Amino acid sequence: MTTTTAPTHETAVPRGSPPRRSGTAPWPVVLVFLLPALLLYALFVIYPIAQSIRFSAYDWNGLTPLTDWVGLQNFRDAFADPIFVQAISHNFIIIALSLLLQIPFAVALAVLLTRNLKGRGVFRTMYFAPFILSEVVTGVVWRQILRPNGLLDVMFGSVGADGLTREWLADPQIALYSLFFVLSWKYFGFHMVLILAGLQLIPTELEEAASIDGASWWQGFRYVTLPLLGPTIRVSVFLSIIGALQQFDLVWVTTEGGPVNSTATMATYLVDSAFRKSQFGYASAVSVIVFLMSLLVALFYQRFVLRRDLEGALTG
């Protein structure tokens, strides 16, 4: 972006003539290098996203020719459908719970693991392990644990806490929260590792200095470590929000969005509309909505929260 010389002039410069601007390359060379990535990206990322904007304006079952133009009707229908509105609210409940519980928990554990505990390497390795398991494995195993008379209920029963047993995944009142627990089980380790990496960037001298100045452990954490950890936490929060907005796999495997849509997310609603009800046009509108929400969150976050942290990281 900084160069203003037309790239074609570059080839006219005799080789080795000083001062040579070796950082500039003629367009054809650049293009050849970029081609494989751009082709893949254009064909399987950009083109489909552009297509979904087009499909969203049609009433279409995915097979017949695109003829039934309905304008913005699909969007109006989506926002008029209580199930979709509910699904949006589920996404936002998951976001809120993640920010209130999952990330503070991850921060706490990361800080805990910086203490000089025996076996902390093992703890770290194991805490992160669920992140490596597939959503399908996670969902299938937890479904067996949370089913009626499953492992959890039996464990409650064996300590005399029968009163605590619930229909964890079958009761629409609590299924979403059970699901959130499973999501946290799988993903907190990722945030913990991220924050651990952030903690390693903070020089230990700072906390030592604070403690020499008479700060308690908590004061040192609250006024020295936490502010310095800010950038990492903000990235963690961002990834958590984006992940929650688009949550599909684990929900689908664990509950399929049920019972009675009580755990449906925008993405499960989308797949359900498209592949079970053959409402491709309508589902495209839903995917455009998810897309726009993610984009808005990203732009907003980039603009107001991450700006100072990622200066040079994401854009340079």
Place this chain on the structure above:
Amino acid sequence: MTATTAPPSSRTASFDPRRALLYAISIIVLLVIVVPLTFSLFGGFRSNAQLASDPVGLPDPWIWANYQSALTDANFYRQVGNSLVIALVTTLLVLPAASLAAFVLARYRFRGREAIYILFTLGLLFPVAVAILPLFITLRQTGLLNSPLGVAMPQAAFGLPLSIVILRPFFRSIPKDLEDAAVIDGCGAFRFYWSVMLPLSRPVLSTIAVLTVVGSWNAFLLPLLVLGQADQWTLPLGINNISTTYVTDTAAILAYTTLAMIPALVFYFIAQRQIVSGLTAGGVKG
């Protein structure tokens, strides 16, 4: 007398309730992670009656039939094979495409460079789920449905953003002097990329390869929609199918699931360093 300060007594002397609390918390969390995994492992060794009456503790008696039937099931091996092929093809597509692109995006100035880079980084925001519908239709139009390539190519495309975001700063950090020396030696752009940059970036490339393999191995939605025929299924599709077809045969489900998670866990314990450093590289930057 010094012998009396044996480790046990000194340990009790320095007993610190706060430290004990930290250990207690760490161990409780560890149990929350480990219990579901061991439940699955041991569950595969139980009968369904045992699972219903006493899912806690060790199996009694140990039933081998569940693991046996999973291990003699040709579908299981076919699914492992399919998962492997798709993971390998995805990686073989991502590595060259991402490294070539990141190389020019890092080392050369040209008009539109930042725009192209931002275009790629935007992809970080959109996993397959958002574009799955039109992607499905694109694959149908191009005849890639029911083909491993129909999974591998989109996966590679969606893997480009993270790979490029990891690679570009790394390529940037390689000193300019090296490039000048290469140019004086008559190295063209491609020679420089191939014989200087790639060998130097082996650790980063292996990180990307590991992340790509893990992502592909675990992928669910895309294979679910693309691979319609049972003999093309990957492991996650196989597990999902078993768990929804034989709903009541919990022991068989758990045996199959446990076998499927073993390769992932083994791979994780081997490649832990790459996985963690790769995933944190994008997030934590000073």
